[in-house]
Amino acid sequence: MNVLQQKKLKPLSFTNVVIDDAFWSPRIQVNREQTIPHQYVQCKETGRMDAFNLAWNHGMDNEPHIFWDSDVAKWIEAASYSLATHPDPELEKLVDDVISLIASAQQPDGYINIYFTVVKPGERWTDLRDAHELYCAGHLIEAGVAHFEATKKRTLLDVVRRYADHIDSVFGIEEGKKRGYCGHQEIELALVKLYRVTGEKRYLELSQYFIDERGREPHYFILEKEDKTGFFHDFMNHLDNIKEYNQSHKPVREQSKVVGHSVRAMYMYSAMADLAGEIGDESLLKACERLWGHLHTKNMFITGGIGSTGKNEGFTYDYDLPNETSYAETCAAIGLVFWNQRMLQLECDGKYADAMERALYNGVISGVSLDGKKFFYANPLASLGDRHRNEWFGCACCPPNIARLLASLGGYIYSQSMDELIVHLYIQGEAKFDLHGQQIKLKQKTEYPWNGKVTIHIELEQPDVFGVKLRIPKWCKEAQLKVNNQEIEMTGILEKGYVRMEREWKNGDTVELDLVMPVERVYSHPNVRQNVNDAALQRGPLIYCLESVDNVESLHKIKLLNEGELTTIYDQTLLGGVMKITGDAEVVGHTDWGDKLYWTEKGNSEPFQITAIPYYAWDNREPGQMRVWIPEGNKY
Numbered sequence: 113m114n115v116l117q118q119k120k121l122k123p124l125s126f127t128n129v130v131i132d133d134a135f136w137s138p139r140i141q142v143n144r145e146q147t148i149p150h151q152y153v154q155c156k157e158t159g160r161m162d163a164f165n166l167a168w169n170h171g172m173d174n175e176p177h178i179f180w181d182s183d184v185a186k187w188i189e190a191a192s193y194s195l196a197t198h199p200d201p202e203l204e205k206l207v208d209d210v211i212s213l214i215a216s217a218q219q220p221d222g223y224i225n226i227y228f229t230v231v232k233p234g235e236r237w238t239d240l241r242d243a244h245e246l247y248c249a250g251h252l253i254e255a256g257v258a259h260f261e262a263t264k265k266r267t268l269l270d271v272v273r274r275y276a277d278h279i280d281s282v283f284g285i286e287e288g289k290k291r292g293y294c295g296h297q298e299i300e301l302a303l304v305k306l307y308r309v310t311g312e313k314r315y316l317e318l319s320q321y322f323i324d325e326r327g328r329e330p331h332y333f334i335l336e337k338e339d340k341t342g343f344f345h346d347f348m349n350h351l352d353n354i355k356e357y358n359q360s361h362k363p364v365r366e367q368s369k370v371v372g373h374s375v376r377a378m379y380m381y382s383a384m385a386d387l388a389g390e391i392g393d394e395s396l397l398k399a400c401e402r403l404w405g406h407l408h409t410k411n412m413f414i415t416g417g418i419g420s421t422g423k424n425e426g427f428t429y430d431y432d433l434p435n436e437t438s439y440a441e442t443c444a445a446i447g448l449v450f451w452n453q454r455m456l457q458l459e460c461d462g463k464y465a466d467a468m469e470r471a472l473y474n475g476v477i478s479g480v481s482l483d484g485k486k487f488f489y490a491n492p493l494a495s496l497g498d499r500h501r502n503e504w505f506g507c508a509c510c511p512p513n514i515a516r517l518l519a520s521l522g523g524y525i526y527s528q529s530m531d532e533l534i535v536h537l538y539i540q541g542e543a544k545f546d547l548h549g550q551q552i553k554l555k556q557k558t559e560y561p562w563n564g565k566v567t568i569h570i571e572l573e574q575p576d577v578f579g580v581k582l583r584i585p586k587w588c589k590e591a592q593l594k595v596n597n598q599e600i601e602m603t604g605i606l607e608k609g610y611v612r613m614e615r616e617w618k619n620g621d622t623v624e625l626d627l628v629m630p631v632e633r634v635y636s637h638p639n640v641r642q643n644v645n646d647a648a649l650q651r652g653p654l655i656y657c658l659e660s661v662d663n664v665e666s667l668h669k670i671k672l673l674n675e676g677e678l679t680t681i682y683d684q685t686l687l688g689g690v691m692k693i694t695g696d697a698e699v700v701g702h703t704d705w706g707d708k709l710y711w712t713e714k715g716n717s718e719p720f721q722i723t724a725i726p727y728y729a730w731d732n733r734e735p736g737q738m739r740v741w742i743p744e745g746n747k748y
């Protein structure tokens with residue numbers, strides 16, 4: 113084992129965490145009671161479920177699409193996580209039935225894919241660039257692993273193992289195997305999960321093969337497309353750079369800049385981080401660190417959304433972060449959470465948890481309506497009133513992605529090492545760790561994100577010496593720490609965004625952390641041309657926005673005053689309960705303009721009190737404009 117492998121943390125499994133939190137529990141409940149059933153119905157009504165019957169024939173309506181398997185797989189994953197924390201015999205039976213259906217679609221050699229079984233039989237693995245075959249396989253594998261972890265049933269796990277074995281027999285550098293990889297990364301991270309749950313090294317090696325092979329010359333996709341057009345031929349040919357689009361422009365270890373399709377990138381970097389830790393590969397870690405820096409310092413929206421344009425569903429150029437046309441796909445913000453959570457296990461650096469938290473509280477949960485039944489695919493940072501969530505999509509990657517993340521949220525809160533318990537996120541509930549041969553419970557009490565006070569009670573049978581690490585978020589400029597009511601000086605114990613307290617812990621010890629949480633005005637780097645002279649409002653981990661319904665119809669007429677006061681008030685009745693921000697502003701008046709379009713005089717301004725709400729909650733009331741970045745200036 114090298115240093116990288118040794119110092120790697122272990123995330124505490126969602127099965128060891130109970131969330132009982134005023135902010136998250138209602139969301140998880142809506143996810144369980146509304147979103148998961150709603151998505152089952154959508155998958156059923158659109159034919160995705162029944163397509164596994166393999167009864168479709170040419171000439172019939174509703175031809176199965178290349179992504180369908182993945183939507184059902186993500187639904188199983190979400191439902192499985194939910195079953196682990198909230199047993200539900202009816203849902204369990206439904207999941208069992210869907211799994212039987214998938215198992216029935218498995219071919220004698222282990223292969224499972226609806227499209228290439230009924231629509232294009234005989235063409236397996238011939239369109240790796242476009243046809244998402246390995247992507248669908250990856251999602252099935254993730255579902256099999258999640259189902260096993262959640263229920264201890266091997267039904268789907270055994271099915272996907274056979275499929276993974278088949279894939280292993282097709283791909284690789286050995287004579288007679290295909291030296292390909294998928295145009296949409298996903299299988300790579302799934303195989304690492306399969307390895308972890310089965311202990312079967314071949315799966316890890318296959319994941320590594322896919323990562324190592326990417327971007328190698330002669331280029332697989334160029335060879336593949338010499339005599340065959342791909343499923344997305346027209347779309348691909350409109351792209352500026354197809355190799356960058358799917359991050360195969362260079363071997364992954366040589367990549368330094370985030371390019372192309374953002375979900376593909378996030379899933380690939382997640383697998384690179386996983387592999388770096390599993391095989392102790394410093395070069396993969398270094399590549400991840402370079403890519404992370406490029407993304408987080410030049411290409412991320414303040415909401416943790418990523419992907420500046422819909423043209424490639426991805427990155428454009430540095431500091432290009434438009435507001436009305438931002439793409440910021442929900443899946444990409446989720447992918448950012450996946451990647452940062454993995455980086456955090458390799459190096460306990462608060463910058464990864466800060467990024468994970470930013471995405472989670474903003475660009476991820478904006479993706480689902482408060483009633484759990486409508487979803488954003490793209491998450492703009494400004495809207496003229498015409499952007500609304502939908503119940504479903506033809507390409508429905510985002511809805512079940514958010515469902516699986518919410519259902520497994522418990523797995524993102526804590527980690528442990530040989531002698532440390534680490535708290536990354538402040539979410540009320542209980543966590544059970546096994547450390548030094550005994551079970552240790554951390555009971556977290558907090559009203560985060562509305563209030564930065566956190567109390568952690570420690571329960572253990574035998575006093576023991578170990579470290580407790582608590583994250584001090586970057587947004588927090590003032591924090592106080594106490595253990596058993598005694599103030600602790602933080603300066604000497606602050607390491608990379610975490611305070612580390614090592615001592616002999618006894619049953620009943622209490623740690624109190626107070627993260628002071630004022631409203632902050634945040635500014636963009638001047639290179640972000642869209643936001644010069646604008647400020648965004650942030651409080652704790654939450655980014656705020658204005659909506660017409662609380663303000664004026666045309667939000668661009670509002671100007672935040674430089675010296676204006678900003679105050680907060682918790683409104684229990686608004687949007688499920690939110691801390692609102694109100695503040696001094698001005699609104700441009702209309703006096704004397706008549707029918708003039710241009711004039712040599714400036715219009716008058718009137719005093720105005722703005723009301724801002726958390727960004728995640730926008731578009732849950734009557735339609736209207738929304739904006740995150742607000743012009744700021746002196747009183748008129």
Ligand code: FUB
Pocket residue numbers: 179296375376425441443507509
């Ligand atoms: O291609 C599969 C999924 O559909 C991607 O991850 C999303 O960006 C959407 O294109």
Ligand code: ZN
Pocket residue numbers: 441442443444489508509510511513
């Ligand atoms: Zn998506």
